[in-house]
Amino acid sequence: MKKVAIGIEINNNAGRGVLGGILKYISGRGDWNIKLMSYPETMSAAVIRNAKANGFNGILVNHTGDAATALELTRTPLPLSVVDIHDKDIRRRKKRTAFIGNRNREIGALGAKKLLSLGQFRRFVFVGHPARPVWSEDRRDGFCGELARHGLTAKILLQDDIRQALATLPRPLAVMTAWDYKAIEVLESCREIGLDVPADVAVIGVDADPLVCGFTNPPLTSIAPNFVRIGYCAAAALDAMMDGRKTRSINFIDCKPLDIVERASTKFLPPVEALLKHALDIIQRDAIHGLSVHDVAMRLGVSQQLLALRFRQYEQKSVRDLILDTRLEHVKELLKHTRRDFAAVAKESGFNSANRLAHLFKEKIGLSLGEYARLQVRRDGRKRSARATATDRKIASA
Numbered sequence: 001m002k003k004v005a006i007g008i009e010i011n012n013n014a015g016r017g018v019l020g021g022i023l024k025y026i027s028g029r030g031d032w033n034i035k036l037m038s039y040p041e042t043m044s045a046a047v048i049r050n051a052k053a054n055g056f057n058g059i060l061v062n063h064t065g066d067a068a069t070a071l072e073l074t075r076t077p078l079p080l081s082v083v084d085i086h087d088k089d090i091r092r093r094k095k096r097t098a099f100i101g102n103r104n105r106e107i108g109a110l111g112a113k114k115l116l117s118l119g120q121f122r123r124f125v126f127v128g129h130p131a132r133p134v135w136s137e138d139r140r141d142g143f144c145g146e147l148a149r150h151g152l153t154a155k156i157l158l159q160d161d162i163r164q165a166l167a168t169l170p171r172p173l174a175v176m177t178a179w180d181y182k183a184i185e186v187l188e189s190c191r192e193i194g195l196d197v198p199a200d201v202a203v204i205g206v207d208a209d210p211l212v213c214g215f216t217n218p219p220l221t222s223i224a225p226n227f228v229r230i231g232y233c234a235a236a237a238l239d240a241m242m243d244g245r246k247t248r249s250i251n252f253i254d255c256k257p258l259d260i261v262e263r264a265s266t267k268f269l270p271p272v273e274a275l276l277k278h279a280l281d282i283i284q285r286d287a288i289h290g291l292s293v294h295d296v297a298m299r300l301g302v303s304q305q306l307l308a309l310r311f312r313q314y315e316q317k318s319v320r321d322l323i324l325d326t327r328l329e330h331v332k333e334l335l336k337h338t339r340r341d342f343a344a345v346a347k348e349s350g351f352n353s354a355n356r357l358a359h360l361f362k363e364k365i366g367l368s369l370g371e372y373a374r375l376q377v378r379r380d381g382r383k384r385s386a387r388a389t390a391t392d393r394k395i396a397s398a
Contacts, residue, residue, distance in 0.1 A: 001031055001032075001033050002031055002032050002033065002057045002058065002239075002242055003033045003035070003055050003056045003057050004032055004033065004034050004035070004056065004057060004058050004059070004060060004238070004242075005035050005037055005043075005047070005048075005051055005056050005058070005059045005060070006019075006022065006034055006035065006036050006037065006059075006060045006061070007037040007038075007043040007059070007060070007061035007062070007063060007065070008022075008036070008060075008061070008062050008063075008083075009038075009062060009063050010038075012207070012209065013180075013207050013208065013209030013210075013211070013212070013227070014062075014084075014207060014225070014227050015062060016227075017225075017227025017228050017230070017231065018062055018083055018227050018228075018230055018231035018234070019231060020227070020228050020231060021227065021228040021229060021230060021231020021232035021233075021234070021235065022060065022231040022232070022234065022235040023231075024228060024231070024232055025231070025232045025235035025236055025239070026235060032239075035056075043061075043065050043069065044065070044068075044069060045065075045066070045068035045069045045071070045072045048069055048072035048073055048076055049072045049075075049076075051076060051078055052076070052077055052078055056078060057078065057079070057242050058078055058079040058080070058081070058238045058239075058241065058242045059073070059076060059078050059079070059080050059081070059238075060080075060081040060082075060083070060234055060235065060238050061073065061080075061081075061082055061083070061085070062082070062083035062084060062085065063085070064085060064087055064090070070087060070089070070090070071089070073087075073090055074087075074089045074090050074092070074093060077096075078096070079096040079097070079098075079238055079241035079242050080093065080096065080097045080098070080238075081097075081098040081100065081234045081235070081237050081238035081241070082097070082098070082099055082100070082234075083100050083101060083230055083231070083234050084100075084101035084102060084135060084230070085099075085101075086133065086134035086135070093249055094248065094249055095247055095248055095249060096241050096246070096247060096248075096249070097241075097249040097250070098234065098237035098238060098241065098246075098249070098250040098253065099249070099250065099251070099252040099253065100230055100233050100234040100237065100252070100253045100254075100255070101135070101230065101252065101253075101254055101255070102135065102225045102226075102230065102254065102255060102257065103254045103255065103256050103257065104134075104135045104138035104139045104142065105138045105139070105141055105142035105145070106142060106256055106257060107139050107142060107206055107223055107225065107257050108126075108138065108139035108140060108141060108142025108143035108144075108145070108146070108176070109142040109143065109145060109146040110142075110223055110257055110260065111139075111142075111143055111176040111204050111206070111223055111260075112124070112142070112143045112144075112146035112147050112176065113146060114204055114221070114223075114260050114262075114266065115174035115176065115202060115204060115266070116146075116147075116150060116152075116174075118174065118198075118202060118266060118268070120172065121172055121173070121174035121202065122152070123155075123169065123170055123171070123172070123173050123174070124143075124147055124152060124153070124154040124155070124173070124174050124175075124176075125154060125155045125156075125157060125165075125169065125173055125174070125175040125176070126139075126140050126143045126144065126154045126155070126156050126157070126175075126176050126177075126178075127157045127158075127162060127175060127176070127177040127178065127182050127183075127186060128140050128156065128157070128158050128177075128178045129158075129178050129179070129182070130158050130159065130160055132158070135178070136178040136179075139176075139178050139206065140156060140178070143176055144156075155169065162185065162186060162189055163189040163192065163193060166186070166189050166190060166193065166195065166201065167193045171195070171200045171201065172199065172200055172201065172202070173200070173201045173202070174201075174202045175201055175202065175203045175204070176203075176204050176205075177203070177204070177205050177206070178206060179205060179206050179207055180205035180206060180207045180208070180209055180212050180213060180220065180222055181205075181212070182205070183203050183204070183205030183216075183220055183222070183265075184205075184212065184216055184220070186201070186203050187203055187216050187217065187218070187220065187265065190203075191217065197218055197264075197265050198218075198264070198265055198266050198267065198268060199268070202265065202266045203220065203221070203265040203266065204220075204221045204222065204223065204260070204265065204266055205220050205221070205222040205223070206222060206223045206225065207222060207223075207224075207225065208222040208223060208224035208225075208261045209222075213261065213263060214263070216265070218263070218264035218265050219263035219264045219265065220263055220265045221260065221261065221262045221263045221264075221265045221266040221267070222260070222261055222263075223257055223259075223260050223261075224257060224258040224259055224260070224261050225255070225257045225258065226255045226256065226257060226258045229255045230255045233253050233255060237250050237253065272310060272313075272314065275300060275302065275307075275310060276310060276311075276314055276315065278299075278300055279296055279300060279307065279311075279319070280322075282296055282299055282300075283296065283319070283322055283323055283326055284326060287322075287323045287326035287327050287330075287350060288326070288327055288330050288348065288349050288350040289350060290350055291323055291350070292323075293307070293308075293319045293320050293323070296319055296323075307319060324360065324364075325364075327349045327350045327351065328349075328360070328361065328364055328365065330348075330349045330350075331345055331346075331349045331357065331361065331369075332365075332372070334348065334349065335369070335372055335373045335376055336376045342354045342357065342358065342369050345357070345369075357369070
């Protein structure tokens with residue numbers, strides 16, 4: 001049985017993917033006993049220094065911890081497999097070390113190819129890591145190298161606050177960031193200064209974490225490295241060294257990226273679809289604030305006639321009716337969850353008077369405001385009664 005110490009940061013998509021690749025390699029083998037270390041709680045200089053004495057056969061890490069821990073990693077006599085670590089001292093190890101990571105230049109080139117494929121950008125920006133780690137610099141070089149093949153150059157940004165740069169650079173811009181969290185900062189800056197993504201600024205990141213990219217506004221296009229493959233290769237290399245099949249250091253094993261996961265930050269909608277999406281967003285957000293058909297058309301920069309035509313073609317409903325329906329849905333929510341008087345409900349929902357609201361509500365919903373409110377009270381009572389009955393049954397059966 002091989003006792004293996006694994007230090008993986010699993011608070012991000014990269015670490016979780018690498019760990020998944022390790023587990024894929026050892027699945028069914030039955031000869032690895034893993035100690036998963038987190039930093040700084042369990043991955044310390046003392047743990048690495050005493051690893052051999054404590055019966056460990058190998059170490060696999062994707063971070064070096066603090067300076068003292070990094071020093072012990074350079075000194076350990078155990079086989080060492082390191083993932084995307086470019087520490088100069090560790091790279092000097094001549095025996096029993098494997099280096100595994102991303103093809104970062106290829107990742108940068110892939111980002112450039114994607115932005116070039118959009119066809120409407122001639123100005124490009126790369127936003128790197130302020131500390132200029134090797135992986136960020138390699139992605140920058142790959143990005144700039146691919147642009148150079150097309151006779152183009154990129155503006156390189158490193159500062160933490162990029163808002164001013166985005167506000168002053170000529171547009172439209174195509175931006176690649178070294179990793180997803182910097183892309184989030186770009187998207188937030190665009191929103192704060194009123195830039196449209198992707199029409200004014202198209203944005204692409206790296207890591208493709210669905211929990212991050214899917215919840216940005218707009219959702220973020222991102223390059224997906226093959227983290228599972230990286231973890232698998234790291235585990236296989238360590239296994240070979242623990243078995244004595246590899247004694248000298250293994251040259252850097254680089255894994256090509258999987259693909260680009262495209263989302264709205266680089267995806268242009270057809271003109272009609274974009275117009276309707278923006279109109280629906282405006283109505284959903286501002287219908288209860290006195291929004292008119294004229295207001296919607298003005299914000300979109302089109303005539304009321306064109307707007308009406310597009311809604312008849314694609315929504316089978318007029319702009320006025322959609323505004324009214326949105327307000328009435330808000331009224332229903334207020335009647336469900338509050339006990340306000342009808343005049344207050346009308347005002348908060350964008351109606352000029354309670355009488356106007358009462359007339360439209362009866363016409364559209366088929367119930368008066370009072371009837372609807374009483375119905376919600378009865379439903380709430382039945383729900384509470386049902387919950388109480390269920391509780392009684394649980395108590396009785398206990």
